[in-house]
Amino acid sequence: MNIKDYIASGILELYVAGSLSEKENEEVYNTIQENPELLAEVESIEKAIVQLTAATKKDASYSFSSIKNQLKVNEPKVISITKPKTNWSQYIGWVAAIILGSTLILSVLQNNKLKEQIATEKQQLESKIDSASTNLAAAEKLIEIFRDKDIITIPLAGQKVSPTSYAKVYWDKKTNSIYLDAKGLPEPPKGKVYQVWSLKLSPLTPTSLGTLDTFTADTNKIFTIENANQSEAFGITLEPAGGSASPTLEQLYTLGAVSS
Amino acid sequence: MINQDQLILQFQQKDVKAYEKLYNMYCDSISGVVNNIVKNDDVTQEITQDVFIKAWNNAESYSAKKGRFFTWILNIARNAAIDYTRSKKFKQSKQNLNSDFFVDILETSSSLDSTTNTIGLKKFVTNLGEKCKSVIELIYFKGFTQKEASEELNMPIGTIKTRNRTCIGELRSMLGV
Numbered sequence: 001m002n003i004k005d006y007i008a009s010g011i012l013e014l015y016v017a018g019s020l021s022e023k024e025n026e027e028v029y030n031t032i033q034e035n036p037e038l039l040a041e042v043e044s045i046e047k048a049i050v051q052l053t054a055a056t057k058k059d060a061s062y063s064f065s066s067i068k069n070q071l072k073v074n075e076p077k078v079i080s081i082t083k084p085k086t087n088w089s090q091y092i093g094w095v096a097a098i099i100l101g102s103t104l105i106l107s108v109l110q111n112n113k114l115k116e117q118i119a120t121e122k123q124q125l126e127s128k129i130d131s132a133s134t135n136l137a138a139a140e141k142l143i144e145i146f147r148d149k150d151i152i153t154i155p156l157a158g159q160k161v162s163p164t165s166y167a168k169v170y171w172d173k174k175t176n177s178i179y180l181d182a183k184g185l186p187e188p189p190k191g192k193v194y195q196v197w198s199l200k201l202s203p204l205t206p207t208s209l210g211t212l213d214t215f216t217a218d219t220n221k222i223f224t225i226e227n228a229n230q231s232e233a234f235g236i237t238l239e240p241a242g243g244s245a246s247p248t249l250e251q252l253y254t255l256g257a258v259s260s
Numbered sequence: 261m262i263n264q265d266q267l268i269l270q271f272q273q274k275d276v277k278a279y280e281k282l283y284n285m286y287c288d289s290i291s292g293v294v295n296n297i298v299k300n301d302d303v304t305q306e307i308t309q310d311v312f313i314k315a316w317n318n319a320e321s322y323s324a325k326k327g328r329f330f331t332w333i334l335n336i337a338r339n340a341a342i343d344y345t346r347s348k349k350f351k352q353s354k355q356n357l358n359s360d361f362f363v364d365i366l367e368t369s370s371s372l373d374s375t376t377n378t379i380g381l382k383k384f385v386t387n388l389g390e391k392c393k394s395v396i397e398l399i400y401f402k403g404f405t406q407k408e409a410s411e412e413l414n415m416p417i418g419t420i421k422t423r424n425r426t427c428i429g430e431l432r433s434m435l436g437v
Contacts, residue, residue, distance in 0.1 A: 010425030017399045017424075018331040019406045025327045046330050047437045048428060049400055054288035055381040056365045056401075058301050061288050064280045067309050071316050073274055 007041055016045045150174055154234055156256035167254045169234045176228045183221040185253060188238060195239040197247050198231040211243040233257040268329050272319045283312055286330055290337045296362045296401045297341035307344060311337045338403040362401050363393050384434045392427035399424055
């Protein structure tokens with residue numbers, strides 16, 4: 001290749017301008033490597049272009065320091081410059097850790113408290129369900145009894161002392177027992193109890209079936225009482241605590257005859 | 261004088277001092293090219309700084325096989341400046357533009373800085389033929405490829421090459437390089 005012709009072609013000027021294709025660039029590069037005298041020509045062209053373009057700048061030169069700080073370098077000096085920043089973020093980190101830690105402890109404590117509360121509530125609920133199912137069983141048993149066709153129902157009406165009182169006796173002759181529903185009776189005064197009587201009418205013969213000692217405590221006011229008598233009527237009187245041998249008729253609250 | 265290849269190698273190894281030397285060699289040239297495209301002092305400074313930061317960050321992508329270091333950074337600069345001219349910001353400020361060619365900038369330039377050749381260059385471009393002006397404008401300032409310049413100026417590629425060679429030859433003899 002004739003070097004003079006190559007230079008005269010003007011390709012080196014375009015090479016400096018960046019107007020050649022990638023392939024042409026590489027060809028020029030290789031040619032320069034093979035012909036070192038071309039490098040001087042290229043450098044000279046470049047120098048001229050640098051001066052020409054530099055003449056079209058408006059301001060004074062921009063100093064290198066204006067970009068120096070923005071260059072990412074792996075120098076230890078740079079680390080020392082940013083050190084305060086690191087400390088600060090470390091400080092924030094510790095504060096965050098403490099806040100996080102104490103929040104964690106607090107929430108654990110609160111969690112335990114809640115767990116205890118839940119356990120208590122659970123227990124209460126369980127006992128409620130327990131008693132409810134017991135009550136239900138009792139109620140079901142009562143319904144069963146009331147529906148039994150062999151059971152005789154005797155309503156006891158309120159008497160002079162307490163006209164609004166009432167009661168009901170369900171008499172199961174097969175098992176010789178009565179179920180007394182005493183819900184319609186008022187609370188007995190202190191020191192007094194209700195006493196249940198089985199009566200024969202002619203002549204009037206009362207037989208005590210016992211006192212309702214648990215009247216106040218019993219919530220459904222249904223009492224199961226043994227009764228093997230050939231009762232013709234049932235009555236309830238208010239008697240002194242412990243009961244009486246014979247009924248105090250002035251304190252007869254309710255009375256009802258067995259319909260034959 | 262330190263071998264430039266060595267300087268570039270050091271720059272690629274993130275040597276700030278080596279980069280400072282390269283920066284001082286080309287900063288004025290780059291800001292001149294950017295100024296010729298965006299024609300706004302503040303924007304020129306911003307883009308020029310961005311160009312040198314970008315070159316630093318992409319140092320490893322430069323390869324001598326692809327061209328001169330100056331050409332590499334010149335390309336980054338022209339692309340950054342042209343990108344800006346396509347932005348909204350530029351279009352809004354376009355009415356303030358008054359000159360189109362590097363020649364106009366040189367001729368109207370009032371700065372008489374330390375560059376001894378500025379006055380000589382001013383005189384030189386004033387006397388430069390129109391054909392030289394447009395070829396230099398497109399090839400060096402606007403970054404046209406030889407093919408694009410040939411189409412723009414309606415000249416065969418061979419003519420562009422030789423004409424450009426002649427124009428740069430005049431410039432070199434004026435500058436004594």
